[in-house]
Amino acid sequence: MTAAGRQARRLVLALLVVLCGAAVVAGLAVPGTTSPALVEAADTSQFRAGNIISDQLFFDGGAMSADEVQTFLQQKNPNCVTPADGTPCLKNARQDTGDKAADSRCPGAYAGARDESASTIIAKVGAACGISQRVLLVILQKEQGLVTASGSNLYARRYREAMGFACPDTAPCRPEYNGFFNQVYSAARQYKNYATDPGNYNTKVGVVNNIRFDTEVSCGSSPVFVENQATAGLYNYTPYQPNAAALAAGRGTGDGCSAYGNRNFWIYYTDWFGSTQVPGAANVTRRWAELGGNTGVLGASQASVVCGLPAGGCYQAYAKGAIYWSPVSGVHHVLYGPVRDKWGATGWEGGWLGWPSGDPVCGLASGGCFQDFERGSVYWSSATGAHTVSGQVRTEWGTTGWEAGRLGYPVRDQGRLPDGRGEVADFQRGSVYWSQASGAHVVLPGAVRDKWAASGWEGGPLGYPLDDTTCGLAGGGCFQTFEKASVYWSSATGAHTVGGQVRDRWGTTGWESGRLGYPVGDQTTLLDGAGAFVEFQRGSVYSSAATGARIVLPGAVRDRWAAGGWERGPLGMPTGDTTCGLAGDGCLQEFQTASVYWSQATGAYTVSGQVRTEWGTTGWEAGRLGYPVRDQGRLPDGRGEVADFQRGSVYWSPASGAHVVLPGAVRDKWTALGGEAGTLGYPLGDTTCGPAAGGCAQRFQNSSVYWTASTGAHTVPDAVRTGWVAAGGETGSLGWPVADAVDVAGGRGQLVEFQGGRVYASEATGGHAVSGVLLADFDAAGGPGGGLGLPTADAGRTADGTATFQHFEGGSLYRTAAGVTTVPAAVRTVWSRSGWEHGPLGYPSGPATTGTSGVLTQPFAGGTVYVTAAGGHAVSTAFGAAVAAVQGTTPLGLPTSDARSLAAGGSFQTFENGSVYASPATGA
Structure with a gap:
């Protein structure tokens, strides 16, 4: 059909619209018939001139079976009336058909038959030529109204010219194409001609076509980018687009420049069969138009849009790429090349990358390209090839500046690690590792990475990285933290591991910039498995659950600990840091069982337990005792311990506690009597010296020692001491002892001579002083060996002041101005009554x-x-x-x-x- 013929025929159709009104345009019943009105569904504001119907729907030769076509015809015109000339309703029409051989246009052969129904002819032609039976029904309606025609509006010419094929407006229809079967087959084949040789026709796909509104040139035209072959075919068959008036009129009449053929096609199809678009197909063709169509980045289409892909998606192939659409990802194009090839290697949209989620982007650093997909991206450069990167690995890479950053392009696909817990992507200048527990982090090439690799990568004792490789530390060093430890490196020390409490404690010192410097060895588990340690440039950190992490600095304190066998020795693990700057520039460190103190003058020695506590009460090394001068040790009796200091000692036993013994006459006296193993036993109090006569004293388990320069050092048993203290002690009338205690009364008691008298004591009588004139009277009476025995009370004065008296075991002495009288105990009993x-x-x-x-x-x-x-x-x-x-x-x-x-x-x-x-x- 020529363009001129089509234009002329358009006038006839327009006239038909005017004369018949909505009967043709909207399928309303013709007067005199009972055909029902069509249900209005199409909204002409949705009409798209560049995409009237999708290729998938138009070229679907299997859209309807003969039975489905027959049912459709009955439903659309159930009350059709046969006219007087006997022309049948379409649902009842039948004719003989001839054979049609298959060819490039209609690849399916048509087997003719006698007395075939119209519905069978429509179904068989659609299947043979690959044109939708729905499309054929709509064209029959828009060209001749055959679907709904009835009564006087139904006549034989409508069948002869059923599809309007080869019927120029300026001449009669060509008779060789007359007849229902001839019209339907020829029209269907013509639409395949348009698709097979698109360059031979006026309206072309993928370019902007100036499509007129009317046969009259004065009515004008507008540019239409034709998105698909179905739309191009409709315009080549009926070369006009509806103007605004025709669309605004809906199913009615527009203005003098309105054409209705393609509008009516769209309206009938939408009313009868729903949308003219396959979900996604219109998105694909619209995107192609936006990209410039045939002359754009993709070039000409190579096939129709294909839908029904995974997730309900569609795609269409073009000369330079393809467009993909899915309901979730939207519409995006993919260019032929290494990015697309990599995507294809993963399984296209059905693979792990899924659908494209962004358009290809080129012009990256070094001329590279990339494209985002639902579950990852593909990056390419000529130097590295195309590789995948996704998820948090991709996000972390992005924080480094993508391909233009410090890592550069990926050099292999992101992959799953052997442990099944994580993934890695290797780039030109580093890698990104990820796991659910650790997140994604950069690992740069170098000594830190090499150390990690040597330990077994993520499957080794370090686990996954917890942060990025960081360089620029003191001395040009680098570090990276992993799940179970960190690796620190400097050119001076090499790369070494440090973790847990050891690392945390090291951090409190200022890390590598602090007093310890870099690690010089890997963190090492102690032999007992209960702790670990790391050697640093200027010290060590030892850690255990029981003691925490402690700093051990090099020097005499550490040497002393080492000499004892380190943590396996008697000192155990350190419980405090090495501390220096003590009095005399000394140092100390506390361990589980003892402390080590050092000074230049004394060396390094141990002190522990209650001995150490007692020493502390004196002011530690800055106090009166000074530093220890030898290790604390066990005493020969096996009951106690001693620590000797610069200016004294501390002795301890469970029974006596810990007490200071100062050098001098008191200590000498105690030593002379056998020390702690002698008659005095362990000290029960510290050596005390005071202002009274400049004397000193110390209590021991079995006695005390008192000393002054004038009296010397003498022992005072506790019972005697009690009586002495009751008399005022060294500041009382008795003064200081002038002799050691001696036994009296046949060993029943003890006596100590003091400057101002004596104190006698026994278990039965206690300790009591006898002094002054009564002492002479007592001696005159024979003393403790005489009849009086030991004193049972201190001397006293009668209330009236007449007499001084003192009671003894065998009686009492009463002295008055007249003299002294002895009152025997038996008389005293009566007298007391x-x-x-x-x-x-x-x-x-x-x-x-x-x-x-x-x-x-x-x-x-x-x-x-x-x-x-x-x-x-x-x-x-x-x-x-x-x-x-x-x-x-x-x-x-x-x-x-x-x-x-x-x-x-x-x-x-x-x-x-x-x-x-x-x-x-x-x-x-």
């Missing part, structure tokens, strides 16, 4: 005597005390006179009871041979 000197007896008035009968008698100012084996009793002077008056020639004998009071001032007392009663009224 009567109230001592405050009672009726008063003070003793003479010495005690023992008669031939063995009776002990002692006179008092107010009576006499008689003591026999049966007991002792006093007879007052007054009662004694009464007794003398009444006893006559019969002696009453000795008293057997004390006098007792009676009523009315009376009293009585019993004697060996009777009793005496006396009262003021009756006498005795």
Whole structure:
């Protein structure tokens, strides 16, 4: 069909629209028939001049079967009326058909048959030529209204010219193409002609075509970029596009410049079969148009859009690439070349990269290209080839500046690591490693990476990197932190591992810029497995769960620890850092079982436990004792320990505790007596010196030692010391001891001579001082070996001030102005019952005597005390006179009871041979 013929025929069609109104345009029933109205669905504002229908729908030769076409015809025109001339309704039309051999246009042969139905002809032609049966039905309707024609509007010419093929407007239709079958087959084949030889026709795909609105030139035209072959074919068949008025009219009539053929095709198809577009196909062709079509970056199309790909996607191949679309990724083009080839090698859109998510970008550093896909990207340069990179690895690479940054282009595909936990991408100047636990981090080539590699990469003891390789440290060093340790390197030290508590502690010193410097050896697990250590340029860090991480500096302290066997020796692990700058520029370090202290003057020695604690109370090395001068050691008795210091010692045992022993006469005395193994035992207190006479003292387990320059050093047993302290100690009247303790009273007691007296002590009596005039009286009475025995109380003064007295085991001494009187213990007992000197007896008035009968008698100012084996009793002077008056020639004998009071001032007392009663009224 020529263009001129098509233009003329357009006038006829327009006239038909005017004369028949909506009956043709919208498929409304013709007056006089009962055909139902079409349901309006198409919105002409959605009409796209450059893509009227997708290739997939237009060239789908399997869109409908004969039965489906027949059902469609019955549904669209169920009440069709046969006209008077007998022309059948399309649903009832039948004719004989001839054979059609297959060719390049219609690759399927058509096998003719007698009396074939119109629906069968439509279905078979569509299948043979690859034109949708739906398209054929729509053209039959838009050209002749055959689908819905009925009654008087249905006549034979509509069948002869069914598709309007070879029917120029300026001449009759060519008879060789008349007939329903001829029209349908020839029209279908013509659309394949347009597709097979597109260069032979006016409207072409992939370029801008000036398409007129009407046959009249004055109606004008507009440029239309034709996106697909189906649309180009429609314009080559009916070479006009609807103007704005035609589209605004919907199914109605526009203006004098309106053409309706292609509008009506779009309306009928949309109303009857839904969208003229396959989801995605229109996106593909539209994107091609945006890229310039045939003259753009992709060039001419090489095939129709193909849909039904994974995820419901579509693609179309072009001379220089392809366009891909999916509902999730959108529409993007891919250029032929190494990026596309790499994508293809992964399985195209069905592979792990998925669909393109961005367009190709070239002009990168060194002329490279890249393209993003759903699950990764492909980067290419002439130097490296095309390689994949994805996920967090790609993101981390991006932080370095992509291909223009320090890593450059990828040199191999990103891949899974052997442990199955992570991935790696190698670049021109480094790598990026990733795992779920560690994230993605840069590893630069060099000594740090080499060290990691030597340990077994990510599968070794270091694990995955936790941060990027960092250089520019002190001395030009580098480091990188991994899951279980870090690697530090400098040209002076090499690359070494450091981790855990050791690394953290090192960090507190200022890392490699701090006092320890770089590690010079790898972190090493201790032999017992309980800890680790790292040697640094200027020290070490040792760590264990029990002790934490501690710094050990080189020097005498470390040497002392090493000499003992390091952490396996008696000191164990360090529990504190090496600390220097002590008094005299000394150093110390604490270990699990002891501390090591050093000074230039003394050397390095150990001190521990309560000995160390006690030393601390003196002010440590800056205190009165100074530094240790030898290791703390066990004493020969096996019960205690000692540490000797510059100016003294500290002794300890579980029973005595830890105490300071200062050099001097006290220590010398203790030593002379056998030290801790001698009679004194371990010290119970520190050596103390004070202002009193410039003396010193120290308590020991079994005695004390007191010293002054004038008296010397002497022992004072505890019991004696108690009595001495009660008398005022060295500042009291007794003063300082002038001799060691000696045994007295047959070994029952002890005596210490003091400057102002003595103190006697025993377990039974305690310690009591005897001094002054009473001491002379005591000595005169025979001392502790005499009748008095040991003192049981300190000396005292009677309340009236008449006498000074002191009690002893065998009696008491009472001294008055008249002299001293001894009161034996038995007499004292009776006297005490009567109230001592405050009672009726008063003070003793003479010495005690023992008669031939063995009776002990002692006179008092107010009576006499008689003591026999049966007991002792006093007879007052007054009662004694009464007794003398009444006893006559019969002696009453000795008293057997004390006098007792009676009523009315009376009293009585019993004697060996009777009793005496006396009262003021009756006498005795």
